[in-house]
Amino acid sequence: MPQKTARILVVEDETHLAQGLLFNLQAEGFEVQIASDGETALAALTSNGVKFDAVLLDVMLPGKDGFAVVSELRVKQNYVPVLMLTARGRPEDVLQGFAAGADDYLPKPFDLSILIARLNGLLRRMAWHTPPASTEPSLDLPRFEFAGRCIDFEALELTAPGKHIHLTLMEADFLRYLVRNQGRIISRKELLEQVWRVREDTDTRAIDNFVVRLRRYIEDEPVNPVHLKTVRGVGYRFLPEGE
Known part of the structure; x- marks a missing residue:
């Protein structure tokens, strides 16, 4: 074809x-x-x-x-x-x-x-x-489930209790990076360089604002996160099962 x-x-x-x-x-x-x-x-x-x-x-x-x-x-x-x-x-x-x-x-x-x-x-x-026409499984982390949530990277969708959200490519890439590095402290600089590919000396508050949005997707109480934690002065840590 x-x-x-x-x-x-x-x-x-x-x-x-x-x-x-x-x-x-x-x-x-x-x-x-x-x-x-x-x-x-x-x-x-x-x-x-x-x-x-x-x-x-x-x-x-x-x-x-x-x-x-x-x-x-x-x-x-x-x-x-x-x-x-x-x-x-x-x-x-x-x-x-x-x-x-x-x-x-x-x-x-x-x-x-x-x-x-x-x-x-x-x-x-x-x-x-885009989900393939064949039934063969994808090799690139097609979905990730944790604590009653599911991130479907192929469909660009996230489901959580009472929520069904369509993700942008950048949101999906950001979440995939967190999932692949779960449990590890990830600096704001690393996120800027590895996910957003920004290497200039830039204000990292945009990363913080982006994380606030993702918390609204995955947390029961975004102001008291248990999965996407802030490590003061450094960056963030993704904990699928919480603390």
Whole structure:
């Protein structure tokens, strides 16, 4: 069966950059549509018409900026993979993008080959999370159950008592890293580098805010966590069975 052509939405208000991305992505075999502002992008992504496989989303847009766009998508339970394009030298944009629900980032100006690699990486990750047609088990931690909770990494879903949550790719990656390192103290710096791939000297409060969100998913009392514990001055520790 021929492989499906991935459909990409490019959200970029700089005409020359948008047209350059259109030309180069089409040359790579993608189907591409352009939106020049946040409102147009949201309309395209939330309509019942064309479905997109990934979004290249600039932060600085007229009207709704990229942060608002990805945040509204997630509120509407639209979990299309989003690669945010951020200003060089502004790691705070990267962290704010992840907090809003983005799945990856790329600083401007960027090398086209790097953008293509990041985009293909997002599409592969989405394919890995899609349940296969065969009944053979996945080799990459398809699900993890603990204390009456279940994280289904293939379906991008988390179930807990009274909760059923659809996860973004980044939330699933973050949780997978915690699961694989359960019981070990993980520093904020390690999470920034290994999960978010941010190596600049950045403010780690975005990690803290992200953890607060995950606690709402997995804890009975998020303000008194028993599974995702803070290690003061260092980072976090994931304890599936609690203390």
